[in-house]
Amino acid sequence: MLLPIIALASDTKDNSTLFGVFTLIPPLVAIVLAFITRNVIFSLFIGIFSGTYMISVSEKNVFISIYYAFVDMSSKMVGSLADSWNAGIVLQVLTIGGMIAVITKMGGPRAIAEKLAKKAKTPASAQLYTWIMGFFIFFDDYANSLVIGPIMKPVTDKLKIAREKLAFIIDATAAPIAGLALISTWVGYELSLIKDAYDSIGQPDINAFGIFVETLPYRFYNILMLAFVFFSAFTLREFGPMYKAAHRAHTKGHVTNPKTDSTLMNQENSFMLPKEGVTYSIYNAIVPIFVLIVVAIVGFYLNGVSALEGEILKAVESNPFSFYAVREAFGAADASVVIFEAALFSSLVAIIMGLKQKIFSLHEALETWVYGVKALVITAVILILAWSLSAVMKEVGTANYLVTLLSESTPQFILPTVIFILGSIISFSTGTSYGTMGILMPLTIPLANAVGIQTGLESVDLHNYIVLNVGAVLTGAIFGDHCSPISDTSILSSMASSCNHMDHISTQLYYAIFVGTVSILCGYLPAAFSVPVTILLPLGLLVIFLVIRFYGKPYLEK
Template identity: 55%
Template structure:
């Protein structure tokens, strides 16, 4: 009997140990890796469903919801039967939405979107929007000059792509409407100067991630490099970023368009009302409507918007400063302590900043300044000003819903291992001169399917640098491949309908989201073609970049001249 008990005790202990070990082992295995092996090509179903439905239904909320539910169902189906998986997928979806909202970064983005909406509404009701529109209209007297002003403002707000979308759009929307520039064209210019600029800027909210990934990936192959120096070396090879900025200037100066964008521009020039903007927070009439008796003044816009921009820069620096000083990197702490306002210190502070919190802080401060101005000038009472501020948020609730759904879909895609499958599928047997082009295409596919440039960079960088080094240890070749990761991720993010930057650009310009994606995608693909054919392939064949880049811009200019058709004399 005792032996039997001992045997049972031993058996129970053995089972518990094995079970615990299995649990620990399972916890260490990335579910994305397992799911990518189980589902294979089926892992692309959720983003594919969302993207196809977006074009069919023209309703991004429904499309994102169905795509996310489909992904949740696939994840539940791994461990459950069919019917329980249906209920489990719904519960999983709810949990993912809650997790997305609970994330401090995501919450900060939604809150600053709402707060900036309140600031813009106050600026409009105080007459600032109309005054700015009339002042800019004096300089931007034609569609050509208005588009160039928009491009220039986009370049000025270089430090963050979200800030770009949320600041430039509301300022230029009334001007574009007055000069009969389509909302689609405005959204494209804003989107083309958001991530492409922030990804290139040496002081931005992007550079910390980019430099960190470069450093970690070189460490993997046993190379100790100046990661920031490598980043600087990639700038001439960031063909898509540079060419899309040049493309905006070329098409704006020539006033030539093609594809769906030309149709949108012709419609706008003829004064035909465009489709109702799903993400438009205010109608044009509401934006230009000023409280009766208010004297128009550009300062009613310059001071609140200026506060938003300046305080954002200050918040970025302070956020990074406190993060560095509270960290354990003694070299950085010494740098910040000895020369807090040197270029290197500012760059490091911006790299370490929490952009979400910084933007929300600046949006709240700008809101306070706008309310105080409205009360001090006796335009509103305190209660009226607060009501106007809150009213400006109402139309942006849909933006928050779409962002939450996009983030939830992103988490599903990660758990399914979609990106891992695509990397495995597309990264085999690469010729040396084609590697940068293939990395660019791979980054574009992953970023387009997942809607995130950050995530794509994080996936591809640790793979691309060791792969490039194994093919050729030449540093110039590795730099080309590194730039292809950064640029491909931005291209996919730029034209993906589930990208938060694309969503915010639609919202900021008051353009229907699907119309923005449809019109912009033709241009993004056009520039991506030049990026490969006249960018990465030539440099892969050892043609110097100082020859490749000017030639690419020149050939693209000639192509626009012959492919694009005039808009203003379309009749």
């Protein structure tokens, strides 16, 4: 018997008392295995199984308990996917993946990139236009990396810009922008985690999309990293290993490190490339994405109004286009359904546009769309496992135990920083921000709620404090992802830029750690003391600029 025989109680608070420190086993197993195996799917799977075994342990024998644990784990996975909200999230993620594949096949994103690339005449403008492209391809970090790199590589090579810098700009504008975008392949996953975690503290009717929007000012790392790229490109100043790479490329003409072989990194996905002879049009990307955004906005309003009741509904009907009406409608909308519907409709628009232009046949269009869906199946798997782990931790009382253990001993001001650092460590070890969010979010919101209550925060301040910690989870995961040599987006950025992967990581790591440090000192630490974000963000931006201006060195010959 792996655990003492315990009669499972029906209430999670009682379970946390009965299991005691054993309630930490599911998340700890997932985290430790993530360090060891660097495989988030396997780690989450075993973490779930360890929890269901605790729940299923019987007086008979280990094998019977294992059987019941496996059955319970399977039922939790099915239950996670059977939930209407979760099913909508999975469908929207997969559908957006299909839409991205279709518009990429049509050459739309490439046309946008080429339009901007033609205007890049200097090293500064080439880097700035690469940075700007990241904002255009905001909906997916993978698409961002794969589209921008091959287009800008000839331009940056001509202007003697190091491939390491190109890979950094692409990587630094992929996940940070996708994480901030209101409509992307990330949003559904993040909304589901937020909603599920709030449900665990007795707030099942919380507006997850509203919480997501409120976290945006607290995404210090994302915002400051985007600013860092801009200031560095604008001033043409670098420091650390990136300065050596930039100086080498400009003075010797070696855009890649001659000591490393980057030929193996020069790969593109031929299936996603447009056919020869296809005329690239920016409208092949702009129209489907515009349709996605417009349909989603209209859908949020209509879906939300249909869910309103009583006096609120009467007030909205009396003045349907007021700020109050829009706010209440968006707050009541089911984001999982609306974004799925918008993504499905925009996919149909993209396919019709491609058929009309004879870019592909109907069979090829559907095959491409399905390929895009399959590319994001791994995301659906992580989603289901993360939801299941959350359900297991809720049943064994992990959050309740941590709340009891830490709410009285954890200083209020340090928790957001601890969450940010812990998220970065997990993400670094696993190479994925998705899995990190799935592990940390179910623990962070209950813990932040308890710490805030214990320190006597008023309801409004408590709400803002929880939002701050949610932002720390979402950005800490991206920070660790930027530092990790096994990060999927970092690998894609290296491939798309034809840059040796470890050259990319070694140069980017220095910058990521610097921006992460500023995010703590000018962000999460003072924000926990209720310093307004309107002060903290300008302060962080000023620090970033001053360091680049006075510590960074110009690498161009005068």
